[in-house]
Amino acid sequence: MSAEPAPAAAAPEPEQAPGPEPPAGGGEAAEHRALVLTGFGGYEKLKVQARRGAGPRPGEVSVSVRACGLNFADVMARQGLYDRMPPLPFCPGMECAGTVRAVGEGVRDRQVGDKVMVLARSGLWQEVVNVPASQTFSMPEGMSFEEAAALLVNYITAYMILFDFGNLRPNQSVLIHMAAGGVGTAAIQLCKTVENVTIFGTASASKHDSLKESGVAHPIDYRTMDYAEEVRKISPKGVDIVLDPLGGSDTTKAFNLLKPMGKVITYGAANLITGQKKNLMAMAKTWWNQFSINALQLLQQNKAVCGYHLGYMHEEVELLRSVVAKLVNLYSQGKIKPKIDSVWPFDQVAEAMRQMQEKKNVGKVILVPEAPKEESKKAEN
Numbered sequence: 001m002s003a004e005p006a007p008a009a010a011a012p013e014p015e016q017a018p019g020p021e022p023p024a025g026g027g028e029a030a031e032h033r034a035l036v037l038t039g040f041g042g043y044e045k046l047k048v049q050a051r052r053g054a055g056p057r058p059g060e061v062s063v064s065v066r067a068c069g070l071n072f073a074d075v076m077a078r079q080g081l082y083d084r085m086p087p088l089p090f091c092p093g094m095e096c097a098g099t100v101r102a103v104g105e106g107v108r109d110r111q112v113g114d115k116v117m118v119l120a121r122s123g124l125w126q127e128v129v130n131v132p133a134s135q136t137f138s139m140p141e142g143m144s145f146e147e148a149a150a151l152l153v154n155y156i157t158a159y160m161i162l163f164d165f166g167n168l169r170p171n172q173s174v175l176i177h178m179a180a181g182g183v184g185t186a187a188i189q190l191c192k193t194v195e196n197v198t199i200f201g202t203a204s205a206s207k208h209d210s211l212k213e214s215g216v217a218h219p220i221d222y223r224t225m226d227y228a229e230e231v232r233k234i235s236p237k238g239v240d241i242v243l244d245p246l247g248g249s250d251t252t253k254a255f256n257l258l259k260p261m262g263k264v265i266t267y268g269a270a271n272l273i274t275g276q277k278k279n280l281m282a283m284a285k286t287w288w289n290q291f292s293i294n295a296l297q298l299l300q301q302n303k304a305v306c307g308y309h310l311g312y313m314h315e316e317v318e319l320l321r322s323v324v325a326k327l328v329n330l331y332s333q334g335k336i337k338p339k340i341d342s343v344w345p346f347d348q349v350a351e352a353m354r355q356m357q358e359k360k361n362v363g364k365v366i367l368v369p370e371a372p373k374e375e376s377k378k379a380e381n
Ligand SMILES: NC(=O)c1ccc[n+]([C@@H]2O[C@H](COP(=O)([O-])OP(=O)(O)OC[C@H]3O[C@@H](n4cnc5c(N)ncnc54)[C@H](OP(=O)(O)O)[C@@H]3O)[C@@H](O)[C@H]2O)c1
Pocket: 070, 071, 072, 073, 153, 154, 157, 177, 178, 179, 180, 181, 182, 183, 184, 202, 203, 204, 207, 245, 246, 267, 268, 269, 270, 271, 272, 273, 274, 308, 309, 310, 311, 355, 356, 357, 358, 359, 360, 361, 362, 363
């Protein structure tokens, strides 16, 4: 399932961005368009504005951005529910892909014209970004900019939770929540690289055909049935691994669904999101229902509880590089391929966010600085 193509609307005249300017690095300051979060709240808080940037500082590269990834964390950030962001107003965006247009002093491993993927805590939803060269990764041969903008956050996360924490092995079973979304799709593809893994996946009912096609043996509509009961009908002992992006009472349900030696990896709090704006009741409920266990109870259970947050991993350059190298290898072998749900120009960021928040996306939602050409706007699924 996929969204209708975004109509190619003319980009509105950009306002002058009030936010902090990118640090000056010499050279003539040129104007470019950026998405800026002007306040916490609904979709209208994101605006296209003009920014003036300079050249890259020592150790940095300047990148002409061709595509950016939209993440669930950006939806949370818009509502003021994500703690790894600079003060307002700021430019969001944790991942993008593009071409190196200038190289700062001391940068040896990047050249003008290189196609790169970029990972950062924020600031990448712009036409031009200056970033430390260490935060860029070479795009593999044959990869489109949209795919490159969909790889880093979703696949690094899925890889590390499944393999580093989950230690997924042949013949095991995995429950993947939000299975048709960005991380979910990546996790399914990575599960398929291991022999005979049984995948349970929760998603809205309209996405179940797509889930079956991608290898989910048991799609479950969490909106109309109790997913834990459904899992137990098929596998009375439960599963080996639960990937938990929901938080609150769902972490407890995940823990209870584990077989002996099973692992729950908690990596999100999607239960906080119920509408366009922050919902204090949902926050209180999620907090009140937080999973909690002490060491003695844990050792009697023969289970593991892990927590994962890529936003606290940015200093771990070598670790991230080793994961990205494995992902690029898997891509080059045809074993993984980012699934693009839809592509939206910057000035339709509200529609892009709505696509995700209204639970319509199957795969990754992508933003591009310019309105894409009619025929390439909506990626084929
Ligand atoms: N810890 C980390 O480092 C890390 C990194 C990346 C992502 N994450 C987490 O992983 C999860 C998935 O992220 P993503 O970026 O790949 O997003 P995504 O899965 O593409 O998110 C959109 C989908 O989530 C499902 N969903 C479930 N509860 C929802 C809710 N309350 N509101 C809206 N949609 C909801 C909907 O599909 P269905 O209804 O079909 O399920 C929707 O289409 C998020 O919880 C995110 O915070 C964590």
